[in-house]
Amino acid sequence: EVQLVESGGGLVQPGRSLRLSCAASGFTFDDYAMHWVRQVPGKGLEWVSGITWNSGTVGYADFVKGRFTISRDNAKNSLYLQMSSLRAEDMALYYCAKDFGQQFYSMDVWGKGTTVTVSS
């Protein structure tokens, strides 16, 4: 079964850091680009970051550029999001999503998400 399981969310103070992880299983991880997408409860989907199959290209939404870093370890079938200088507006449910292909295209598999709460 194709599966994505996010972890690492939690309560963090403004200005601090947090690292999200996504464990993939059931497919050949290094064949596909991967993404992080977030959603504030009651609001829409926001693409946060993406990384191509070989980490050759990474992309970030403007609102996280310079603060978040996406990475992947194909040997461990894992995707990561290092978040720093966290702000109240970063508080959301963060989804890990598998791309349809090797570049940025569409997202055909989603995890259940991990919640990030930013508060003092």
Next chain:
Amino acid sequence: QSVLTQPPSVSGAPGRRVTISCTGSSSNIGADSDVHWYQQLPGTAPKLLIYGNSNRPSGVPDRFSGSKSGTSASLAITGLQAEDEAEYYCQSYDSSLSGVVFGGGTKLTVL
């Protein structure tokens, strides 16, 4: 303000047809980037509904269809059912932003 514009809500009676529009610009849909659609039921993760403008993943009923023209795309749902009540999002790639963009979402209510 989302890069792709969707109506906040649409509604229709059971059995009827509704369409949801997604308007972009020359740097995304108009730049020949494909449009994809997702369905998000309350309390669940999004599900890919349409990819590549008009293709359905296996398991998606043929009541759902997509099209694209110029800088816009549309999702059509025929034979509305109560279970179709959900939030729908369009998504594409923006070459100016060098990233993925979503629409703001459309809430479908089945009357």
